[in-house]
Amino acid sequence: MTTRREQTSQESRDRILTAAAELFAEKGYRQTTFADVAERSGISRGSIPWHFGSKEGLLLSVLERSLTQIRAGLADGPESEFGKNAGLDVGFDRLMEGARALTTLPTTKLFVTLLVEALEPGSPIQGRYVEIHNALRDHCRRWLERLPLPPELPAEALSVMIIGAGIGIHQQWLLAPNQVNPDQALTTLRTLLKAAVPPTPK
Amino acid sequence: MTTRREQTSQESRDRILTAAAELFAEKGYRQTTFADVAERSGISRGSIPWHFGSKEGLLLSVLERSLTQIRAGLADGPESEFGKNAGLDVGFDRLMEGARALTTLPTTKLFVTLLVEALEPGSPIQGRYVEIHNALRDHCRRWLERLPLPPELPAEALSVMIIGAGIGIHQQWLLAPNQVNPDQALTTLRTLLKAAVPPTPK
Known part of the structure; x- marks a missing residue:
């Protein structure tokens, strides 16, 4: 049972983390x-x-909390609907939702700000940042491995490219929101994948 | 005619810019x-x-010098070989070379470091940074417009995605050079494009 004191402590912790994430981004x-x-x-x-x-x-x-939130958002264990039967469209819809969240969350700039910290030689957050990238790539790779990919499209390399496109489209949009349409850019990636990957058998 | 004094001044300027670019990155x-x-x-x-x-x-x-260097590297006026007859493979080879240069240039981290500065509200370098992104997107778009793209792949949106993939793959590699292979990731993008775009007529 959680005591009142523990609950207050957890609430304080959450408020500090939310404020810090906003301030680091700003x-x-x-x-x-x-x-x-x-x-x-x-x-x-x-x-x-x-x-x-x-x-x-x-x-x-x-960063730990962001990683937990990302992992929860990506939850795709074998028991989930996504896990059991995710064709190209379902999987891509989920990825698009994730990418769209990036363009609406107030603390989305945080990841760019912290990227620079993570790149400092000997940075203590580099490992955490790599874990975040790994979580995204692994999620994407597991989805791809369920599709009938042709041999010239290895899931590992393709997941680096897809996550990379998500990251890079987002950054172009952050800098020039009136010039860059992230949805349209991501839709071209879906069109390319559909052209290269045969439809999943029902 | 350039005087000796002007020449020395230009040399000093260049040495200062090279040192500053290295230090900003580091x-x-x-x-x-x-x-x-x-x-x-x-x-x-x-x-x-x-x-x-x-x-x-x-x-x-x-930033101005980087932009000039990028523009020179991308030079593709209508008179250049690239401009006259660039099929998907030639164009993609050029893009790959550009992306590969990013993973070997000593000052490549500079762009990530400065991205954070550019995202500051009211940043004086934001405009320059957007110009760099625009130069890359325009270059990519002009190449794509020479290909027989199907109507569901507009050159504008596709160029945002391709440049985005280049940016995002590069950043994943910067953080985890032993886990991420940028060449293999870019090759999957080429494979996808070749599946979606019919070969250019000779």
Whole structure:
């Protein structure tokens, strides 16, 4: 049973993480201070290190939560509808939904901001960032492996390309939202896949 | 006629730009100081603002030079061999070469580092960054418009997807060079295009 005190602690933690994710996206990791996070979250400045240790600990927890959210969104165990019988269209619809979420979530810029941190030599978040990419690629690969792919389209390499297209289309849109239509770009990828992959037998 | 003095000035400018591009990629824009650039380039600290005004002016000039280099690399006027008769394979080979250069150039990380700067609200470099994306998309679109594309593959949307795939594959590789093979991923894109686009008539 969760005590009232534990529940409050969990709520504080969540509010700090939400505020930190927003601020890292808006101001960048380095420019964000504990004082900023305290102001945004309404939680006292002193309790932030109590929850997360250091600013680096806070960043790792923000990434950890994003990874959990992504994994939950992608849930495709063998028991799920998606897992059992996902043809090209169903699978692609799910990928499109995920990509569309990227263009509407308020903290979507976070991943770009943190990419730079992750690329620093010896960065503690590089491993987490690679895990996020791996989770996306694995999800895509497992979907592709259920399709009758021709031998010249290995699922592994194709998943790098599809996730790459999602990342790169999103970034072009972030910079020029009036010039770039992410939906139309993703639809061309679906059209290409349908031309190359024979329909799944019913 | 170029005087000796003008020539020296141009050389100093080039050395400063090369050093700045390296340092922005390695340390990030904000962490780089004029003193760092002076040390790396061997040009006195005081002459940097003389050439570029402010640090922001230096950043804009670094981006300007990258844009010129990219445009030169993509040169495909109607008189060039590429322009006259570029089938899917020739065009794709050129795109592959460009993408491969991204994985070998020492300053390739610069574009990711600066992307974050470009995404800052009111950033002075956002316009330049959008120009770089536009130059890449336009180049790709002009190539696609020479191919017999089916109507469900508009060149504009397809070019956003192809450039996006290049950007996103490159970033996955930057983070996990031992797990991601950019060549194999790009080859799947070529395979998909060949399946969807009929061969160009000779």
